[in-house]
Structure formats: structure tokens, C-alpha cells
Amino acid sequence: MRVRVRTILGLVEVLGGREQDVEVAAGTTVAGLLTHLGERCAARDPSGVFRAEGGGIQPHIRVLVNGRQPAFLLGPETELHDGDDVLLLPPAAGG
Amino acid sequence: MFAGGFTGVILRVDLTTRTSSTEPMPADVARDFIGGAGVGIKYLFDEVPAGADALGPENKLIFSSGPFTGTTIPCASRMAVTGKSPLTGAVGMALTGGFFPAELKFAGYDALIIEGKAEKPTYLWIKDGAVQFRDAGWLWGTHTGDCQQLLKDDLKDQGIRVACIGPAGERQAKVACIINERRAAGRKGLGAVMGSKNLKAIAVRGSSEVGIADEAKFKAARSSMREEMRQSPVLYSAFAKLGTPMVVDLTGALGILSAKNWSETGVFVPVEQLGAESQKEVNIGRNPCHNCPVACSQIKIARTGPYEGTIAEGPEFETYYSLGTNTGVADQGAVIAADRLCDELGIDSMSAGSAVGFAMELYEKGILDSAATGGIDLRFGNAEAMLEVLRLIALREGIGELLADGVKAAAEKIGDEAGYYAMHVKGLELPAYDVRGAKAHGLNYATSYTGADHNRGYAFQEIFGIPVPWEVDRFSYDDKGKLCKWNQDVRSATCDCPTMCAFLLDTSLPATAPANTAALMEAVTGLVYTPEQIVDVGERVNNLARAFNAREGFGRPDDTLPRRLMEEPLQEGGSKGQLIAQADLDAMLDDYYTARGWDVATGKPGRAKLESLGLGYVADELEV
Ligand code: SF4
Numbered sequence: 203m204r205v206r207v208r209t210i211l212g213l214v215e216v217l218g219g220r221e222q223d224v225e226v227a228a229g230t231t232v233a234g235l236l237t238h239l240g241e242r243c244a245a246r247d248p249s250g251v252f253r254a255e256g257g258g259i260q261p262h263i264r265v266l267v268n269g270r271q272p273a274f275l276l277g278p279e280t281e282l283h284d285g286d287d288v289l290l291l292p293p294a295a296g297g
Numbered sequence: 298m299f300a301g302g303f304t305g306v307i308l309r310v311d312l313t314t315r316t317s318s319t320e321p322m323p324a325d326v327a328r329d330f331i332g333g334a335g336v337g338i339k340y341l342f343d344e345v346p347a348g349a350d351a352l353g354p355e356n357k358l359i360f361s362s363g364p365f366t367g368t369t370i371p372c373a374s375r376m377a378v379t380g381k382s383p384l385t386g387a388v389g390m391a392l393t394g395g396f397f398p399a400e401l402k403f404a405g406y407d408a409l410i411i412e413g414k415a416e417k418p419t420y421l422w423i424k425d426g427a428v429q430f431r432d433a434g435w436l437w438g439t440h441t442g443d444c445q446q447l448l449k450d451d452l453k454d455q456g457i458r459v460a461c462i463g464p465a466g467e468r469q470a471k472v473a474c475i476i477n478e479r480r481a482a483g484r485k486g487l488g489a490v491m492g493s494k495n496l497k498a499i500a501v502r503g504s505s506e507v508g509i510a511d512e513a514k515f516k517a518a519r520s521s522m523r524e525e526m527r528q529s530p531v532l533y534s535a536f537a538k539l540g541t542p543m544v545v546d547l548t549g550a551l552g553i554l555s556a557k558n559w560s561e562t563g564v565f566v567p568v569e570q571l572g573a574e575s576q577k578e579v580n581i582g583r584n585p586c587h588n589c590p591v592a593c594s595q596i597k598i599a600r601t602g603p604y605e606g607t608i609a610e611g612p613e614f615e616t617y618y619s620l621g622t623n624t625g626v627a628d629q630g631a632v633i634a635a636d637r638l639c640d641e642l643g644i645d646s647m648s649a650g651s652a653v654g655f656a657m658e659l660y661e662k663g664i665l666d667s668a669a670t671g672g673i674d675l676r677f678g679n680a681e682a683m684l685e686v687l688r689l690i691a692l693r694e695g696i697g698e699l700l701a702d703g704v705k706a707a708a709e710k711i712g713d714e715a716g717y718y719a720m721h722v723k724g725l726e727l728p729a730y731d732v733r734g735a736k737a738h739g740l741n742y743a744t745s746y747t748g749a750d751h752n753r754g755y756a757f758q759e760i761f762g763i764p765v766p767w768e769v770d771r772f773s774y775d776d777k778g779k780l781c782k783w784n785q786d787v788r789s790a791t792c793d794c795p796t797m798c799a800f801l802l803d804t805s806l807p808a809t810a811p812a813n814t815a816a817l818m819e820a821v822t823g824l825v826y827t828p829e830q831i832v833d834v835g836e837r838v839n840n841l842a843r844a845f846n847a848r849e850g851f852g853r854p855d856d857t858l859p860r861r862l863m864e865e866p867l868q869e870g871g872s873k874g875q876l877i878a879q880a881d882l883d884a885m886l887d888d889y890y891t892a893r894g895w896d897v898a899t900g901k902p903g904r905a906k907l908e909s910l911g912l913g914y915v916a917d918e919l920e921v
Binding site: 208262264289 | 730872
């Protein structure tokens with residue numbers, strides 16, 4: 203299946219673009235996607251946004267699935283579906 | 298009388314009689330309201346009678362800094378300007394930073410209360426204890442930048458700080474603001490109040506320092522605050538470099554960056570043209586506020602196109618919305634030029650930009666024709682037309698006369714379905730965040746005492762994902778009333794009153810702001826508060842402001858949102874499908890009034906709540 207991964211600011215460089223479609227196996231969870239992205243982006247991720255060990259992402263990065271934080275779904279084990287919109291947000295401020 | 302922080306002196310100026318006097322800052326007012334917005338609203342409620350004409354001599358303008366202003370506390374740069382708003386008829390309170398607020402303090406005053414109306418154009422020259430009423434006929438008509446420079450030259454002191462109005466304030470355009478340096482007490486039409494008083498400018502020079510009650514405690518409290526700033530995951534690493542425009546990227550991704558008068562949020566998302574990356578090319582410097590180590594404020598230059606070479610301080614995020622996405626203008630140079638124009642003419646870039654976006658939608662829908670626009674091709678995206686209409690608004694000419702008093706008044710004049718497209722709450726035009734995708738932020742628009750004002754109760758939990766006081770789902774309605782109250786009270790108590798730049802609240806102090814404020818209050822002023830008592834100050838201020846509005850006839854029916862937000866779901870983007878239906882707004886309001894201890898049917902504060910906050914006299918006045 204295919205999910206849309208979007209990001210902003212400093213993470214654009216790490217992920218190699220503002221948005222991209224990513225092929226993952228059916229049943230992939232949020233945690234699984236982050237591990238996959240970590241492997242895929244390792245060469246562009248010197249500061250370790252994606253954690254090398256155990257998967258996951260730095261605690262200040264917000265992950266939204268279809269606009270919602272996984273905390274309000276099923277956490278990192280939230281299962282993704284074809285066409286889901288996954289947004290990775292580094293800290294921002296102002297406004 | 299005060300061990301530090303406060304000067305203890307309020308300066309009262311009567312423009313009608315050309316007299317001034319000083320009076321002590323009452324100890325109980327200082328304790329209960331701290332300063333800034335709190336003190337401004339206290340004097341507004343007590344001294345401006347119900348039903349006063351906001352543009353008449355009975356309205357007042359209160360310039361009030363706080364006990365932190367002018368000290369070496371980082372980012373304590375601000376001052377509230379308070380009066381009855383001509384735009385909304387409710388509390389008009391706007392904060393400004395820069396250097397004027399500290400200078401007023403150095404001149405010896407916690408607050409300056411302006412009363413009456415000058416017979417002819419006048420400016421005030423305040424040099425420490427000396428107050429002069431001076432002819433401003435020669436300044437009338439000047440832009441705000443020129444006005445400030447002319448006064449510095451004339452008074453032969455480049456260190457003077459000036460707050461002034463431009464041509465829009467002189468004409469009492471209700472979207473007019475007050476400018477000091479390149480900062481604005483921007484919203485709610487307070488520039489029109491100043492203009493109605495024939496007061497062109499206030500020039501200030503002071504030579505005293507702000508006292509500190511306990512130096513050792515002060516150093517400890519300040520360094521602990523600095524440490525929290527250093528620990529912030531965003532303050533120095535991102536915000537100090539990118540400034541507020543980074544929120545263009547964030548809200549664009551969240552699908553809540555409002556566009557084309559809120560008809561194309563999530564559809565028209567020009568992040569590449571107006572967001573953080575595009576700033577690199579146009580940023581040429583910084584201009585931090587008084588004693589601010591962050592320096593988020595950026596000076597920008599238009600690099601290409603017809604506005605090449607124009608320099609502005611800003612645009613900030615909100616202006617990239619109001620003069621950018623909201624008008625369909627995805628062009629850095631044009632937004633920089635329009636921002637500069639707003640500052641020079643003395644109009645609020647947010648309300649004025651909203652008014653232009655509103656007129657553009659009406660023009661595209663055929664509700665306004667080219668006879669109404671004076672032949673201006675007012676389609677979305679026409680930058681030249683936007684700049685021309687901004688100029689006309691400030692001068693009250695042509696279509697500018699229709700728009701100069703904001704979208705609510707314009708829609709009433711146009712009639713028919715224009716009201717549907719007028720994006721405001723209580724007459725104040727909406728800020729950038731399309732709150733269909735951020736419900737507590739939307740509830741704050743509906744209930745803020747100044748109308749649709751993101752700054753009175755910013756839901757950083759929804760926008761930035763900060764899990765304080767608890768983690769929230771931005772699409773959920775659960776407990777959003779309680780959250781909105783928390784945001785409004787904490788913001789008032791820790792930012793708007795002491796005073797403190799609100800950017801520190803969410804970047805550095807979200808969980809510790811009340812404790813930080815309490816520690817600093819004790820160190821600076823000697824007044825001892827618990828963190829809970831600090832938050833009580835915020836609750837008191839919100840209740841008193843609410844009481845002022847209730848006395849003016851505002852109630853639950855006014856706590857609403859534009860119908861578009863309740864009827865049209867977002868079509869695209871990161872919040873696709875979201876809206877705030879009337880029933881959901883009603884449920885949030887019930888939760889909010891209950892959390893506030895207000896009457897759920899009327900939205901009015903009751904006697905028990907008011908008395909618990911020491912506002913028994915307000916209950917008497919409201920007859921509740
Ligand atoms: S962070 Fe920005 S707005 Fe706040 S005090 Fe500093 S320069 Fe001014």
C-alpha cells in the first residue's frame with residue numbers, strides 16, 4: 203500500500219522533499235513506517251532525527267496521521283491504511 | 298510605596314483642558330491586576346461609562362506597561378493600550394513591544410491615561426516629570442515613520458521614543474492602529490480613538506531606572522528563566538532564526554492556513570513563496586525589542602518586481618496571511634510592500650488585509666461591481682489592486698470608505714448576502730488560523746474579550762502540539778472549554794499583565810509560566826504570589842473584561858463564529874472535512890461557561906464568581 207508522507211522546515215532535507223508517496227507493506231504501523239523512513243533517510247540524517255536503534259523519532263517531532271496525533275488513535279501501533287496522510291512536524295513557534 | 302518594578306505613578310492627561318496630573322498606582326490594583334492589560338481593563342471598566350461613544354471624548358486611552366517592563370528580564374518589552382474599541386464596541390486592548398513601553402517606564406510612569414479631546418491636532422511631549430501639550434498641525438498628514446523622525450529632529454534627541462498615528466488614525470478609520478518604532482498596537486481600531494482625540498503622537502524620554510526589590514532573588518529567577526529558554530527545543534534553534542513566518546509552513550501543512558477569505562484553506566497553500574525558505578532571500582537584518590536576546594523580528598527587502606527595494610520590519614506570520622494567502626497574493630515583494638504601507642499609513646495589516654480579501658471575494662462573486670471598486674480589478678491575486686485598496690482604506694476614499702470600518706460594517710452597508718463573507722467575531726476580523734481544524738483555538742476566537750483575537754488564548758496545544766496542561770486532539774471538542782479558559786487565564790496573567798512577550802510562553806515556559814511569573818514578581822516587586830494566585834490574576838482580568846462587554850450588551854449570542862466555518866467543511870489539505878458545526882460550538886460554549894462559573898444561558902459572570910475574585914463592585918454594577 204502507499205501512504206503520503208509530508209513534512210516541513212528542517213525535516214524537508216532529511217526526508218528528501220516536502221511530500222512523497224511511500225510504499226509499505228499492508229498492515230504497517232506508525233512505528234513501522236518510522237523505522238522504514240529511518241532506514242531510507244539514514245544518509246541524509248546526520249543529526250539522528252530518526253533513531254538508529256529501536257526505530258522511532260526524536261521526541262520533539264510530532265507525528266500526525268490524517269491530522270491527528272496517534273496518541274488519540276492507537277499510539278505507535280496505529281495501523282496505517284492505503285492513502286493515509288502522515289505528517290512529521292519539527293518544533294515550530296511564533297504566530 | 299513599591300519596593301521595585303512599579304514606578305508607583307500614573308500620569309493622567311486631559312486633552313480637553315490641556316492639563317496633566319499624577320496619582321499613585323493603588324497598591325490593590327497593582328496586586329490584583331499586576332499591570333499591562335490588567336491595569337488597562339481595570340481603568341476602562343471603572344472610568345469609561347456604559348454606552349460611551351468609542352470615538353467620543355468620554356472614551357479613554359490607557360497606555361500601561363507592567364512591573365517587568367524596562368527591567369533586564371528577557372523579552373519583558375511590552376505595553377498594553379486599552380480603550381473601548383470603535384471596531385467592536387467591546388474591550389479594545391492591544392499590546393505592542395519595541396522600546397516605547399520601556400521608555401514610558403523610564404520617564405516614571407506605570408500608566409498613562411489619556412482623556413478628553415484636543416481642540417486641534419496635538420502631540421504630547423513627556424520628558425520625565427514634564428508634560429507638554431504641543432501643536433501637531435505641522436505633523437498632521439504625515440506617515441508614521443516620518444512623524445517619528447520629525448519629532449526626534451525637532452526635539453533634538455534621537456533617543457526619544459514615539460507612539461503615533463498615521464493618516465488612517467487621523468481619519469478615524471476603525472482599522473487604524475498606533476505605531477511605535479515599527480511596532481504596532483495593531484488591532485481593534487485604537488488608532489482611530491487616538492485620532493478622535495486629535496492626538497497625533499506621544500513622544501517620551503525618561504532617565505530613571507526600574508527598581509528591583511531583591512537583587513539576589515532577581516538574579517536567581519532571571520537565570521532560571523534564561524535556562525528554560527536555553528532548554529527550549531525551538532526558541533534559539535529555530536524561532537530565533539526563522540521568526541514567525543515559520544508558522545506559514547506549519548499551518549500550511551496542518552491545513553489551517555486560511556486563504557482567499559477562507560474559501561480556499563487547504564487549496565491555496567503558497568508555502569514555497571511565502572514560508573520559511575523564501576525568507577532567506579529577503580531577510581536583511583534584525584530589530585529586537587527592548588532587552589530581547591531572541592530577536593525574532595526580521596527586517597526584509599523586496600528583491601524583485603515592481604516593489605524592489607522596499608524595506609519593511611516584518612511581515613510577520615499574520616501578515617503573510619492577511620496580505621498574502623487571504624488575498625491570493627503569493628508574492629514576497631508585494632506582501633513586504635503592503636506591510637510597509639500598512640505601517641506607514643497606520644492601519645492594522647490583519648484587519649485591513651481581511652477587508653481586502655473580503656472585497657475580493659465579493660467582487661469575484663459579482664456582489665461588488667467595478668463601479669463599487671472605482672474600476673479596480675479586485676480579483677484574488679491582484680497585488681497592485683491590494684496595495685491601492687489599502688491606500689484608499691487609510692484615506693477613506695473610494696472603496697476604501699466602504700472598508701475603513703472593517704468587514705462587519707462594510708457587510709451591513711452592502712447588505713444581501715455580504716454578511717456571509719464577512720469573516721469576523723464581534724466585528725474583529727479573523728486571524729490566520731482556520732479554526733475548523735483547531736477547535737479550542739476557534740472557541741477562543743468566539744469568546745476572547747476583544748473579538749476574534751488569537752493572542753488572548755492561543756491554543757498552542759493544538760497548533761504546536763505542546764502537551765500542557767494536557768495533550769489534545771485538535772479535531773476533538775472534548776474539554777475544549779476548560780482548555781480555552783486555561784489558555785486565556787495563563788496568557789493574561791503571565792504575558793499580558795507583567796508584561797512578557799507571549800512567544801516565550803509556548804517556546805520556553807508552557808508548564809512553568811505561572812511559577813516563573815510568581816518568582817519574578819517577588820524578586821522585582823516584593824509582592825508574593827503562589828503560581829495559582831498568578832493564574833487568578835488572569836481569571837480576574839478575563840472576568841472584568843467580560844463584565845465590561847456584558848455592560849455594553851454582549852452575551853452568549855455574540856460568542857459565535859462566521860457561518861462559513863460552521864457550514865462549509867474544509868475541502869482539501871491536512872484538515873480536510875473539518876468544520877465547527879453550531880451544535881459543536883454550543884457544546885464547547887457550555888463547557889467553557891461552566892468552567893468559568895458563568896451563567897450558561899446568558900454567558901454573564903454571576904455574583905459568586907465575581908465576588909470570589911474580589912470584584913463584588915462589578916456584580917453590583919451589572920446587577921447580577
Ligand atoms: S521574541 Fe520577538 S516579539 Fe518577542 S520581545 Fe523578542 S523580538 Fe520582540
